Amino acid sequence: MATSLVRQTKLLSIVSSQLNPAACFRNIHCTAACLKNRAARIREGKGDKSVTYEQAYHPHHIGHRKGWLSQHTSNLQGEDGAAERVVEDVFIRRFMYGTFHGCLADEVVIKRRGNLLVICAVMIQKLLPSKFYFLIGYTEELLSHFYKCPVKIEMQTVEEKVVYKYL
Amino acid sequence: MASSCSQALRHHVCKSSRILRIHLQKSWPKEIVIPKKKTWSKEAVLQALASTVKRDPTASDSRFQDDPYLTPKTSSEFKLFSLSQESGRNAAKYFINTYPKYFQKDYAQPHIPCLMPETLEAQIEEASEAALIERIRMRKVKAAVDLYDQLLQAGTSVSLDVTNQLLDLICFCGDHDPTQENVPEQRNEETEDVQDEPQAKKGRASKASGLLKATWKENNNAGRIFALLSEPNTHSYSALIRGMVKYGAYSKAFSTYTDLLNNRLKADVHTFNALIIAAPEVKEKYNEKWELIVDLLKQMAEQKVKPNLLTLNAVLKALRRCGTLGKSQAFPVISEMKALSIETHNHAFPIMLCSAGAPIQGQTDILQEVMNEVSGKSFTAQDPDDAQFFITAMRICLDTKDMEQAYRVHELLGVGENWRLLGNDFQQSIYYARFFSLLCMMENIDVMLKWYRDLVPSVYYPSSNVMRDLLQALDTDNRLDLIPQIWKDIKQLGHANRQNLVEELLTLMAREKHNQEVQESFAECALDIKKIYDTGDRGKVLLSWTAGSLIDLISVLLAAHRRQDAWEMLKLFKTHNRVPSEELLNKFLTCVKEAGEVNQAVELVQISAGFCLPETPKLIQRVQQEFELTEQQRNMLSDLEIQTFNSD
Numbered sequence: 001m002a003t004s005l006v007r008q009t010k011l012l013s014i015v016s017s018q019l020n021p022a023a024c025f026r027n028i029h030c031t032a033a034c035l036k037n038r039a040a041r042i043r044e045g046k047g048d049k050s051v052t053y054e055q056a057y058h059p060h061h062i063g064h065r066k067g068w069l070s071q072h073t074s075n076l077q078g079e080d081g082a083a084e085r086v087v088e089d090v091f092i093r094r095f096m097y098g099t100f101h102g103c104l105a106d107e108v109v110i111k112r113r114g115n116l117l118v119i120c121a122v123m124i125q126k127l128l129p130s131k132f133y134f135l136i137g138y139t140e141e142l143l144s145h146f147y148k149c150p151v152k153i154e155m156q157t158v159e160e161k162v163v164y165k166y167l
Numbered sequence: 168m169a170s171s172c173s174q175a176l177r178h179h180v181c182k183s184s185r186i187l188r189i190h191l192q193k194s195w196p197k198e199i200v201i202p203k204k205k206t207w208s209k210e211a212v213l214q215a216l217a218s219t220v221k222r223d224p225t226a227s228d229s230r231f232q233d234d235p236y237l238t239p240k241t242s243s244e245f246k247l248f249s250l251s252q253e254s255g256r257n258a259a260k261y262f263i264n265t266y267p268k269y270f271q272k273d274y275a276q277p278h279i280p281c282l283m284p285e286t287l288e289a290q291i292e293e294a295s296e297a298a299l300i301e302r303i304r305m306r307k308v309k310a311a312v313d314l315y316d317q318l319l320q321a322g323t324s325v326s327l328d329v330t331n332q333l334l335d336l337i338c339f340c341g342d343h344d345p346t347q348e349n350v351p352e353q354r355n356e357e358t359e360d361v362q363d364e365p366q367a368k369k370g371r372a373s374k375a376s377g378l379l380k381a382t383w384k385e386n387n388n389a390g391r392i393f394a395l396l397s398e399p400n401t402h403s404y405s406a407l408i409r410g411m412v413k414y415g416a417y418s419k420a421f422s423t424y425t426d427l428l429n430n431r432l433k434a435d436v437h438t439f440n441a442l443i444i445a446a447p448e449v450k451e452k453y454n455e456k457w458e459l460i461v462d463l464l465k466q467m468a469e470q471k472v473k474p475n476l477l478t479l480n481a482v483l484k485a486l487r488r489c490g491t492l493g494k495s496q497a498f499p500v501i502s503e504m505k506a507l508s509i510e511t512h513n514h515a516f517p518i519m520l521c522s523a524g525a526p527i528q529g530q531t532d533i534l535q536e537v538m539n540e541v542s543g544k545s546f547t548a549q550d551p552d553d554a555q556f557f558i559t560a561m562r563i564c565l566d567t568k569d570m571e572q573a574y575r576v577h578e579l580l581g582v583g584e585n586w587r588l589l590g591n592d593f594q595q596s597i598y599y600a601r602f603f604s605l606l607c608m609m610e611n612i613d614v615m616l617k618w619y620r621d622l623v624p625s626v627y628y629p630s631s632n633v634m635r636d637l638l639q640a641l642d643t644d645n646r647l648d649l650i651p652q653i654w655k656d657i658k659q660l661g662h663a664n665r666q667n668l669v670e671e672l673l674t675l676m677a678r679e680k681h682n683q684e685v686q687e688s689f690a691e692c693a694l695d696i697k698k699i700y701d702t703g704d705r706g707k708v709l710l711s712w713t714a715g716s717l718i719d720l721i722s723v724l725l726a727a728h729r730r731q732d733a734w735e736m737l738k739l740f741k742t743h744n745r746v747p748s749e750e751l752l753n754k755f756l757t758c759v760k761e762a763g764e765v766n767q768a769v770e771l772v773q774i775s776a777g778f779c780l781p782e783t784p785k786l787i788q789r790v791q792q793e794f795e796l797t798e799q800q801r802n803m804l805s806d807l808e809i810q811t812f813n814s815d
Contacts, residue, residue, distance in 0.1 A: 130251040137255025148275035
């Protein structure tokens with residue numbers, strides 16, 4: 001089926017070029033779309049969906065009305081390791097989401113200062129403080145051993161998820 | 168104009184620089200000495216930054232998160248949170264060590280060994296000396312002993328060094344694997360089947376062994392392996408003797424020492440230290456003990472073994488058990504040791520101080536000498552008992568009520584690394600409890616409160632006894648108006664359920680009359696306290712009313728003219744079967760008269776009659792005189808009068 005599609009595309013391009021020789025080549029887009037205009041945006045709904053500040057503002061507001069969720073220096077000129085940092089960040093976010101299940105009030109902010117990895121999280125006061133401390137000790141120890149660098153968690157708690165608006 | 172200005176300026180600068188140069192040439196020496204290049208350690212910048220930051224008295228300990236929900240407010244919460252954090256770490260360590268293959272990838276340059284998974288199982292399987300060394304390093308006592316037996320049976324000889332290491336391990340661990348602290352059951356089982364050694368065990372030791380320590384068994388592995396050695400050297404004897412002393416087999420230790428002397432070997436300083444510690448256990452009378460110690464020291468000198476700091480500590484510890492003789496001998500010992508230029512650290516002294524039991528003046532003198540020597544210096548812990556120094560010093564200050572010395576001791580705590588000598592959290596709380604009690608007794612209230620705000624609750628969570636001391640200090644200094652604030656702190660610290668503390672608080676509030684604002688705040692506080700008495704979680708009653716506390720509470724409310732609240736409280740007397748006092752009813756009547764409530768006055772008299780109080784006739788008279796009564800009320804009162812008259 002793929003080969004027939006390619007042949008059809010070639011046919012189509014030949015036909016179109018012959019029809020309009022001044023026009024540039026336009027082929028059929030057969031890879032997955034990037035959807036840059038739908039990423040990280042919650043669409044407006046009936047008005048019953050609560051969103052936090054982070055979720056309410058769209059990616060083009062980063063740097064203007066939002067801050068960065070992940071802070072490291074690999075994106076500077078001459079620095080490398082950006083891809084590894086991204087993969088680490090994804091792992092850390094999933095880890096936090098699973099370990100503190102149902103407790104996260106907002107996205108986790110990850111900061112790197114030298115060797116130190118600081119995970120800043122806002123939690124809902126769903127568990128007892130002793131249970132929070134158990135999970136904090138567990139996370140810090142496990143992630144330090146996994147990434148071979150000191151990992152610290154800075155946690156703040158709120159009584160319930162802070163709603164910015166309803167969409 | 169600008170150019171002429173600049174020219175004038177330039178001229179001026181040249182002139183002044185010329186003058187400067189001439190001056191410098193006169194004052195500088197002919198030789199210019201270039202100073203040596205200073206090398207800074209890698210952490211120099213961090214240390215400089217750290218020296219600019221002091222402790223934040225509003226924050227809790229640094230191991231906790233900086234959030235009001237997650238900050239511990241009482242000492243039990245402090246312990247709970249730190250322990251739960253530790254247990255989380257242990258859980259993570261368990262996973263890391265059980266599945267090490269996920270943690271092998273090494274990102275760190277340079278390599279960080281403490282972040283790699285630990286190997287818990289011995290790697291080398293075949294029976295060889297290397298395998299034995301590995302098991303000794305991992306502190307696996309049983310496995311090491313089994314392997315040693317295997318090796319001997321197979322005929323391979325094990326070198327004396329390795330055997331000595333094995334002996335060290337067995338004697339240190341007491342012939343069982345070092346178990347974790349949270350498995351006390353195993354230890355108890357092992358100590359059950361110990362046969363009593365009649366000489367070595369005294370009553371105290373057997374009780375201790377039943378609880379915590381294992382004891383030296385008769386035919387244990389150490390003795391057996393030692394016997395198998397063809398040529399035991401000093402090290403082997405030393406290991407054996409030290410193990411015996413550690414686990415209570417004192418006379419056996421001395422007989423082993425005699426063996427050593429018979430074999431014409433020299434003992435080393437560790438052996439002598441162990442024997443000196445064991446000396447008081449072997450002899451009964453004080454002077455015999457001292458003679459034994461002196462004998463050991465003489466032998467030490469003969470064998471040319473140089474005594475070290477631990478020797479001094481051992482002698483002083485032993486002298487503690489020598490009673491009065493010990494006290495007289497301690498100072499000469501210290502001065503001799505000084506002559507031998509052993510650094511007499513402050514650690515030696517507190518043991519000395521414990522020994523100087525009775526003469527309190529002696530203790531303060533010693534403490535003063537010690538503080539003169541050690542103030543401003545930073546120490547590291549060298550003896551296991553070093554953690555007792557600050558606690559003992561503060562106890563002496565408390566006993567002798569010496570505030571100056573206490574401040575000096577506290578200052579010493581802030582120097583350099585000395586905070587490490589304060590011990591674990593429990594010892595820290597003891598230290599601060601003593602410091603606080605001393606402050607409450609000796610200092611005036613402002614200084615006391617300054618320290619209170621500095622230390623509580625960031626470093627220290629006071630116990631209810633210390634809060635009572637604080638209340639007494641407030642009383643002495645006539646600052647009872649601070650009581651509502653202290654009550655808030657008491658509630659936060661979790662001491663609100665202590666009966667005697669709350670009652671003392673109420674008594675202090677009810678005792679005297681204060682000005683209006685203070686009375687108002689007292690009334691608020693009293694109503695708050697009332698809530699504690701009434702509500703309990705799920706019907707659990709925390710505190711029970713006593714007559715005294717009820718009376719005090721109502722007096723406080725009356726003094727603030729809260730008549731309605733006081734009236735409701737009066738009903739509680741009946742429900743809780745307590746009897747009100749006469750002066751309370753009189754006070755109430757006065758208050759009612761001010762308000763002019765005749766009905767309440769009559770009801771008051773009825774209540775009093777209900778309790779059959781002897782005061783009732785007088786009350787009736789007062790009501791009849793002071794109030795304007797209706798016919799009905801007058802009749803009621805006369806009835807009551809007759810009733811009470813008849814019942815008398």
